[in-house]
Amino acid sequence: MEVTIDKNSGYCFGVEFAIQMAEDELEGENTLYCLGDIVHNDMEVRRLYEKGLRIIDRDELKELRDCKVLIRAHGEPPETYQLALKNNIELIDASCPVVLKLQNRVKHSYDKMQEVKGQVVIYGQKGHAEVVGLTGQTNKEAIVVTTPEDLKAVDFSRPVTLYSQTTKSTKGFYDIKERIEEQLKAQRGGELTVMDFNANDSICRQVSNREPQLSRFSQQHDVIVFVSGKKSSNGKALYSVCRQQNEKSYFIENESELEPSWFNGTKSVGICGATSTPMWLMERVAKHIKGMAAETQPAY
Known part of the structure; x- marks a missing residue:
């Protein structure tokens, strides 16, 4: 049985940058706090915990003083920076540059939307x-939509500027865009101006490019094993791409969840993962699958 790891899977730049910053800081510190999971992968969180990284939530942050706190790739709202100044907390800012740019764009659009x-x-x-x-x-006034049903919170008699979380599905974004466009046109009885509706595809290209790559990869193998933390939004989106192309696609967090029956009569297994999945974990899963295959080889 041939086992292949997708060379395009694994950490995106933002996650890799944040983890490297954490490891660099921990070389000179016994403890480094991180606001929220540094990555949506429990295996990697545990590995870094052993090095001294301690995950905290926003309530715990309020109680800290005179220490260092890592801002992960996801970025933070303005009040986090204000609190850090107040409590003399040194922030190690590992916010992804793509996310920071998007934050600036959203702030600019919000200011413009206030005018109209x-x-x-x-x-x-x-x-x-x-x-x-x-x-x-x-100021927490943006309307967050996850499903078409959430659009009922939008007032279609008023202008709309649309953005996307960087790790969401491209297909899902354009579906929401079309639905908003249709309802705005229905309200206005005709064509829309840029002021009526401004849609911005802000999905990270390093993420969106993985969809067609994973689609091809899933077609090339009998069985697909997708490795990701269950909390990863990107993982859920990319796994659905695999399932669309190959019904024998399985979602696991680690090698302990593998089932031998998945590989009966299988010649080719493809292993892939989310932008939050470390390569070392996919390699461990591959090694385990090869070991399972060796155990089921008939003895001569």
Whole structure:
């Protein structure tokens, strides 16, 4: 049985940058705090915990003084920086440059929408760290939509500026865009101006490019094993791409979840993962699958 790891899977630049910053800081510190999971992968979080990285939430941040706190790739809202100044906390800012640029764009659009009584709509996962940072640029007034049903919160008699969380599905974004466009046109009885509706595809290209790559990869193998943390929004989106192309696609967090029956009569297994999946974990899964195959080889 041939086992192949997708060379395009694994950490995106932003996640890799944040983890490297954490490891660099931990070389000279016994403890480094991180606001939220540094990456949506429990295996990697545990590895870094052993090095001294301690995950905290926003309530715990309020109690800290005179220490260092890492801002992960997802970015943070303005109030986090204000609190850090107040409590003499040194922030190690590992916000992804793509996310920071998007925050600036959202803030600019929010200011413009204020002038025309418009709305900023963000296609994303409610409560996701990146989305919290983005809505923070709008005084928490942005409308977050995850499904078409969420569009009932939008007032289509007013202008709309649309953005997307950087790790969401491209297909999902354009579906939401079309639905908003249709309802705005219905309200106005005709064509829309840029002021009526401004849609911005702000999905990270390093993420969106993985969809066609994974689509091809999934077709090339009998079985697909997708490795990702269950909390990863990007993981859910990319796994759905695999499932669309190959019904024998399985989602696991680590090698302990592998089932031998998945590989009966299989000649080719493809292993892939999310932008938050470390390569060392996919390699471990590959090694385990090869070991399972060796155990089931008939003895002669």
